[in-house]
Amino acid sequence: MSEEIEKLFKEMAQSIIDGDSDISTELAQKSIEMGVPPLDAITKGFVIGVNYIGDQFGAGEAFLPELVMAGEAMKAAVAILEPELLKLGSARETMGKVILATVEGDIHEIGKTLVGTMLSASGFEVTDMGVDQPADKIIGKALEIDAQLIGLSALLTTTMVRQREIIEELDKENLRPRIQVMVGGAPITRDWATKIKADGTSEDAVGAVALAKQLVGKA
Amino acid sequence: MQPKLSLLDNALIERILEEAYQLMLKPGIKVQNAEARRLLAEAGAQVDEETQVVRIPEQITVKALETVPRVFHLYDYEGNPKVQYGGDAVHFDPGSSGISVLIPETLEHKTAETEDLLHIIKVAESLPQYDAQSTAVVCHDVPKDIHDLYRLYLVMLYSKKPIVTGAFSNQTVNAMIDMLAIFAGGRDNLRTKPRAIFDACPSPPLIWSNFGAGQLIELAKAGVPAEIVSMPLAGAAAPVTLLGAVTQHAAECLSGITIHQLAHAGSPIVWGGAPAIFEMRKGGTPYGAIETAMIDSSYAQVGKALGLPTHTYLGATDTKVLDMQAGMDSTMGFLVGALSGINMISGAGMLDSLLCQSPEKLVIDAEGIAMAQRMLKGMLIQSETLATEFFEGVNFKGGDFLKQKVTMQLFPKEQHMPTKIIDRDSIRGWKASGSLDTFERAKLQVKEILASYSRPVLDPHHEAELHAYVLNLAKQAGMEELPRLEKLKFA
Numbered sequence: 126m127s128e129e130i131e132k133l134f135k136e137m138a139q140s141i142i143d144g145d146s147d148i149s150t151e152l153a154q155k156s157i158e159m160g161v162p163p164l165d166a167i168t169k170g171f172v173i174g175v176n177y178i179g180d181q182f183g184a185g186e187a188f189l190p191e192l193v194m195a196g197e198a199m200k201a202a203v204a205i206l207e208p209e210l211l212k213l214g215s216a217r218e219t220m221g222k223v224i225l226a227t228v229e230g231d232i233h234e235i236g237k238t239l240v241g242t243m244l245s246a247s248g249f250e251v252t253d254m255g256v257d258q259p260a261d262k263i264i265g266k267a268l269e270i271d272a273q274l275i276g277l278s279a280l281l282t283t284t285m286v287r288q289r290e291i292i293e294e295l296d297k298e299n300l301r302p303r304i305q306v307m308v309g310g311a312p313i314t315r316d317w318a319t320k321i322k323a324d325g326t327s328e329d330a331v332g333a334v335a336l337a338k339q340l341v342g343k344a
Numbered sequence: 345m346q347p348k349l350s351l352l353d354n355a356l357i358e359r360i361l362e363e364a365y366q367l368m369l370k371p372g373i374k375v376q377n378a379e380a381r382r383l384l385a386e387a388g389a390q391v392d393e394e395t396q397v398v399r400i401p402e403q404i405t406v407k408a409l410e411t412v413p414r415v416f417h418l419y420d421y422e423g424n425p426k427v428q429y430g431g432d433a434v435h436f437d438p439g440s441s442g443i444s445v446l447i448p449e450t451l452e453h454k455t456a457e458t459e460d461l462l463h464i465i466k467v468a469e470s471l472p473q474y475d476a477q478s479t480a481v482v483c484h485d486v487p488k489d490i491h492d493l494y495r496l497y498l499v500m501l502y503s504k505k506p507i508v509t510g511a512f513s514n515q516t517v518n519a520m521i522d523m524l525a526i527f528a529g530g531r532d533n534l535r536t537k538p539r540a541i542f543d544a545c546p547s548p549p550l551i552w553s554n555f556g557a558g559q560l561i562e563l564a565k566a567g568v569p570a571e572i573v574s575m576p577l578a579g580a581a582a583p584v585t586l587l588g589a590v591t592q593h594a595a596e597c598l599s600g601i602t603i604h605q606l607a608h609a610g611s612p613i614v615w616g617g618a619p620a621i622f623e624m625r626k627g628g629t630p631y632g633a634i635e636t637a638m639i640d641s642s643y644a645q646v647g648k649a650l651g652l653p654t655h656t657y658l659g660a661t662d663t664k665v666l667d668m669q670a671g672m673d674s675t676m677g678f679l680v681g682a683l684s685g686i687n688m689i690s691g692a693g694m695l696d697s698l699l700c701q702s703p704e705k706l707v708i709d710a711e712g713i714a715m716a717q718r719m720l721k722g723m724l725i726q727s728e729t730l731a732t733e734f735f736e737g738v739n740f741k742g743g744d745f746l747k748q749k750v751t752m753q754l755f756p757k758e759q760h761m762p763t764k765i766i767d768r769d770s771i772r773g774w775k776a777s778g779s780l781d782t783f784e785r786a787k788l789q790v791k792e793i794l795a796s797y798s799r800p801v802l803d804p805h806h807e808a809e810l811h812a813y814v815l816n817l818a819k820q821a822g823m824e825e826l827p828r829l830e831k832l833k834f835a
Contacts, residue, residue, distance in 0.1 A: 185625060188625060189622075189625070189627055190624060232547055232551075235577070236627055239627065282443040283482070283491060311628070311697075311699065328626070330627075
């Protein structure tokens with residue numbers, strides 16, 4: 126690998142760490158002009174930055190705004206590189222397809238959006254359905270796009286029961302383990318997740334990525 | 345002179361209001377309730393039915409503000425005014441809508457049920473620091489369709505104090521008003537002497553959901569007091585700056601008041617909230633953070649500048665056990681809230697950022713509240729001369745002041761006498777009484793309170809009617825019998 130490309134990869138990682146979408150976009154374009162394989166630009170450049178920020182966050186050294194900005198910078202870079210990948214017929218191998226939704230009756234979405242940002246920065250294909258989503262819509266969407274994972278968010282104690290209803294519905298339709306379910310939200314405990322037979326839960330967005338990777342067998 | 349904390353000067357308050365009015369025009373307020381949009385449109389606001397965004401011109405809100413009562417009261421079971429909303433009156437009630445309770449023996453946060461709420465009600469009923477009850481935890485042993493009204497049912501059966509509550513749906517709010525009307529002797533009487541106030545929450549940023557706006561409208565029509573609980577989360581669901589969050593809070597409250605007064609001018613409503621800074625490590629909402637208290641104090645000052653009654657969430661902690669952080673967070677909150685002259689300060693008893701209630705914390709918090717209340721009384725001038733007259737006959741001897749009659753008369757006015765929760769003993773005395781720390785002392789006090797509590801005597805006809813009303817709703821929700829309440833039989 127030429128020194129120039131090595132330098133470019135380092136700058137790419139740094140642009141993610143700095144959470145700078147302008148620079149990550151610029152570097153993505155530059156890599157195309159330089160003839161760097163787009164998959165390399167992602168995995169050897171930008172992803173290094175995402176992993177670094179994720180680790181720093183896990184260690185309490187980085188904070189949520191940095192994490193979110195890193196995710197946004199990653200998204201911006203991938204948006205430039207994705208069409209190139211398609212042109213080459215070598216679409217990026219995604220980690221898996223994830224549906225995210227806040228359950229019916231609940232409109233809280235800060236945590237869910239964070240999880241979405243981190244999952245897509247980590248290579249998952251994320252469909253965020255937004256808030257106040259009824260069970261049939263969520264399951265319908267999951268079937269439509271052939272998602273492997275559903276992430277259900279609930280902040281209210283009055284709405285967390287909906288997570289159970291959706292899991293029961295999936296079981297009734299024999300859709301598990303084809304579709305696995307992650308649950309999250311402020312009132313959600315490990316005990317709750319076990320009780321409602323969810324496939325897992327996590328305290329934060331970085332943990333959700335680790336969980337998702339584990340569930341799709343790519344940890 | 346009631347001591348006061350002011351974090352804002354008048355010029356800054358004006359800027360906050362000016363920008364709040366700007367926000368109500370651009371980006372506007374998202375109003376997801378059709379009736380609320382209709383009311384606003386009829387008043388002259390510009391409504392986009394597709395996006396549900398409403399641009400509310402200042403003059404509509406200014407007119408609404410004119411009809412808001414400056415002062416109103418909540419009444420106890422007997423009809424005595426016990427809580428004043430308005431002016432600089434300061435009251436405290438337990439934090440509400442927790443989902444778990446701290447089990448003192450195991451430190452487990454157990455999912456709350458009927459018995460847990462009864463313990464909390466009994467403890468709050470016995471402590472004079474709490475001028476009102478709250479519907480403190482959700483009881484998970486009843487169906488969720490009656491979660492909100494079942495809490496109120498228990499409070500009504502076990503307390504005589506005013507009640508801070510809230511409904512979880514646009515249907516149940518009217519059921520809860522009916523329940524209160526049974527005890528008040530009809531909806532008209534309830535309107536004249538309301539026993540309870542209901543929370544109504546906008547969703548940050550700048551959204552009045554179908555549910556939130558629906559509550560405002562139902563409460564306004566019923567003439568039952570409403571308390572806006574606006575909760576900008578600075579840095580996530582609101583600008584990161586504390587002043588930005590205060591400004592967003594103002595826009596959410598002003599728009600809420602506008603909807604409310606358009607639904608029924610003159611109905612009582614409170615400028616309240618439960619904002620917090622957004623915690624940047626874990627994404628939580630730290631109610632014990634000093635910045636959270638600063639937002640609260642500031643928005644209350646804005647509400648007071650408009651002449652409105654005020655409410656806030658302070659005195660809760662983010663820690664999970666009754667440790668030193670719990671003491672720091674809570675007492676700091678009580679003091680800031682009290683010095684800000686906030687009419688109702690909710691939050692006592694709560695751990696884990698409002699998720700967990702604890703009767704033991706309620707008794708400890710009562711001491712923190714008592715200290716804040718003492719501070720509020722300020723420096724009292726109780727004698728003709730400040731000191732000189734006390735020196736008559738005192739001959740440079742240390743214990744002489746103890747012999748003065750005036751000492752005996754005035755020390756209870758000058759000093760708040762804490763309960764055994766507060767330790768000011770000698771090390772010998774402390775050891776002799778079992779070497780107990782605050783938490784251990786609190787456990788004992790809760791046991792004593794529960795042992796000595798007796799349920800208030802209420803009109804048995806009203807009780808039976810209330811029980812029948814709630815039982816009927818429970819049956820509709822799929823529950824044949826309500827949980828058995830100790831020693832209670834209904835005709």
